[in-house]
Amino acid sequence: MTKTINEITITEAATDQMSGTPDPRLRKIMASLVRHLHEFAREVDLTADEWLEGIKFLTAVGQKCTAHRQEFILLSDTLGMSALINALHDKRAVGAATKSSLLGPFYRHDAPMMKLGDSIISKSPGTEVCFYGQVIDSNGKGIPNALVQVWEPDETGNYDLQKHDPSEMDLRGCFKCDAEGRYYFRGLCPTGYMIPMDGPVGDMIRAQKRHGYRPAHIHFVIGAPGYRELVTALYVAGDAHIDSDTVFGVSDSLVISVNKNDAKSPIAKMPTIHYDFQLAADKAWTSGRVGADPSQITSKIGA
């Protein structure tokens, strides 16, 4: 017998047809996704024209992605999904740890390895700052040889990936901590910027009359064998957008200030940003990366 499909029974019809999915986790995720998507459509009584606008929008987001740009991550970021995934991840941590923040769409996996004290600035002008601190475990003990990956935008608010030749790297690097987990390096005093507004996500942000800015920040990915990888960022206190980040990345505990007269600076007479990162223990090295290098998602170069 043909089942009668109406606006209610369609949901069970769809999840029934997916009920033979061999992977139990995929089965659970898809059933939940279908139920919530359908509930959304029923709640707003979505029309065919509105549905088609959604199809067009998602298609445009996909077609905007290239090996150097990830518009779907930007969409996730601006809908608060990425911050939510980070918060769920932090909740699963065993033991105290620094809060996660957004990886964003400008991470890349092949940043150059540098020595402690080196500068990540290769060509961009701006105010130099010494970033330093310690990578510690849940009990406050230094983690020897932890790997610190760092990247930040230039003074105009653009990452190297957004420049004319996105294969050239600037303002990113990897550092191996010393035997006590200490790190220090030179970089630019962090800058805020507007998210990329020339794609469909920018159209959405404008239609929502949002300002599109992120407060000044610098990104970190920190890992060590036996610890949970930490993906986070530090935000500069006093930024005009510190309370209205377009991608919801700011937490109180990640807000730092520049110290212009730091007697403990590892580099004499340089302003400092000091922060100790705390990692929770975990068997797996990488488990918390909400994002990826665009080139690892999109192999084809688009328009």
Next chain:
Amino acid sequence: MTKTINEITITEAATDQMSGTPDPRLRKIMASLVRHLHEFAREVDLTADEWLEGIKFLTAVGQKCTAHRQEFILLSDTLGMSALINALHDKRAVGAATKSSLLGPFYRHDAPMMKLGDSIISKSPGTEVCFYGQVIDSNGKGIPNALVQVWEPDETGNYDLQKHDPSEMDLRGCFKCDAEGRYYFRGLCPTGYMIPMDGPVGDMIRAQKRHGYRPAHIHFVIGAPGYRELVTALYVAGDAHIDSDTVFGVSDSLVISVNKNDAKSPIAKMPTIHYDFQLAADKAWTSGRVGADPSQITSKIGA
């Protein structure tokens, strides 16, 4: 003051930031979408790796779209979203009307205008059938000069858009009904087929161990000034997949049988498929099209 964002407060933070959206309908839709998306992520405690799989999947769906292929419509179809939008649309009709069914990803807006009795078959072999009936209003009265657009796959289950040269048209046409709303034309006896399985949606269908078939059917878009456009399809009784359509398009009232000995056939000695389509009154000519010609969504030709 910086707000503390956690896995619960992120939802209100996101909808708050969208609360200045000038268009009240967009504001409502986005707030509902964000709430349901977040609820989904919380319900399954979505991990960063799973989120990234989702980003990769959506990116691949977008990049598979071309002027001749709409993978996001296919995704909507296979998740039951398109059938749900149709059901919501039918519920809003004023007066009796034929049920909607999926437009699918193979409609095109520029099918040739033909005369009643013409054949839509230009090159494909197969069993010829005479399709005939009447386009009527909610009271059963014929609608003069209603426009009937029709398209169907060939005997191998492929539409013209899926062929080597997708600009060549076959098995589609437009007919103007007579003064009593009657139509008739020649076409192929409908065939079932597997949805396109060579893209990310096909990967999903395989991972869910679904068969991927649609039961034999033929598509219709029917309109007339002063009536609600009807997007529907007729399904052949007895098809092996009539109860398990991969895109949930079948309703009891849309199931028809081929009559091999129809004394009323407008074309002598030809098997017939007879169906009367009922349109609800509406000021707007087009209002129910859950879909569009791929070329109207994606201007750029992809890989």
